[in-house]
Amino acid sequence: MGAGKTTIGRLLSQTLSLEFVDSDREIEERAGANIPWIFDVEGEEGFRRREEQVIEDLVQRPGMVLATGGGAVIRDSNRNVLKQRGFVVYLHTTVAQQLERTAKDKNRPLLQTEDPSAVLSRLFALRDPLYREVASLIINTDKRSPRAVVNEIVRKLKAAHWCD
Numbered sequence: 561m562g563a564g565k566t567t568i569g570r571l572l573s574q575t576l577s578l579e580f581v582d583s584d585r586e587i588e589e590r591a592g593a594n595i596p597w598i599f600d601v602e603g604e605e606g607f608r609r610r611e612e613q614v615i616e617d618l619v620q621r622p623g624m625v626l627a628t629g630g631g632a633v634i635r636d637s638n639r640n641v642l643k644q645r646g647f648v649v650y651l652h653t654t655v656a657q658q659l660e661r662t663a664k665d666k667n668r669p670l671l672q673t674e675d676p677s678a679v680l681s682r683l684f685a686l687r688d689p690l691y692r693e694v695a696s697l698i699i700n701t702d703k704r705s706p707r708a709v710v711n712e713i714v715r716k717l718k719a720a721h722w723c724d
């Protein structure tokens with residue numbers, strides 16, 4: 561959360577003239593409800609079920625940029641299809657930077673707690689190995705503009721022959 565998946569994914573898609581989809585937005589559209597509502601009513605488990613279905617569907621589409629939510633890597637099935645179908649970029653970010661970037665946003669239910677820093681640190685410890693397992697590329701986003709990050713991703717995509 562706050563690594564910049566949505567922001568950088570959108571900018572990357574514009575740069576490459578590809579369709580952009582954010583799995584969180586797709587979940588909200590299909591549910592006709594926002595993420596805080598889904599967490600309230602169905603719990604995190606209900607949200608993860610929806611997320612798995614949406615990712616399974618979206619990875620079938622060719623030639624697109626997909627931004628997932630930060631917890632998508634928890635499920636083996638998501639990691640498998642992402643790895644199989646995509647060039648996966650892990651946007652690596654420190655907890656301090658994540659905190660700064662998410663502080664004012666009330667739309668992340670997991671961070672609506674007394675101590676979001678502790679939550680982010682715990683999630684980072686659990687998820688960092690999973691992001692590494694699925695990543696084709698790891699990029700540090702701390703103190704770097706979205707444009708600089710996108711330019712580096714494009715360079716690496718070209719080197720790996722994923723785009724011209």
Ligand SMILES: Nc1ncnc2c1ncn2[C@@H]1O[C@H](COP(=O)(O)OP(=O)(O)O)[C@@H](O)[C@H]1O
Nearest residue numbers: 561562563564565566567568661701704705706
């Ligand atoms: N590299 C960056 N530098 C500065 N601000 C950023 C950067 N990437 C994202 N942001 C800002 O941080 C916030 C969270 O970004 P977002 O794209 O929603 O992250 P994610 O989808 O990974 O949770 C947004 O306000 C966005 O403008």
Ligand SMILES: O=C(O)C1=C[C@@H](OP(=O)(O)O)[C@@H](O)[C@H](O)C1
Nearest residue numbers: 561562584628629630631668669
């Ligand atoms: O890390 C997580 O578990 C989550 C991250 C969120 O997406 P972003 O990573 O885009 O903020 C969103 O999917 C949901 O609030 C849960």
Ligand SMILES: [Mg+2]
Nearest residue numbers: 565566628629
């Ligand atoms: Mg996002």
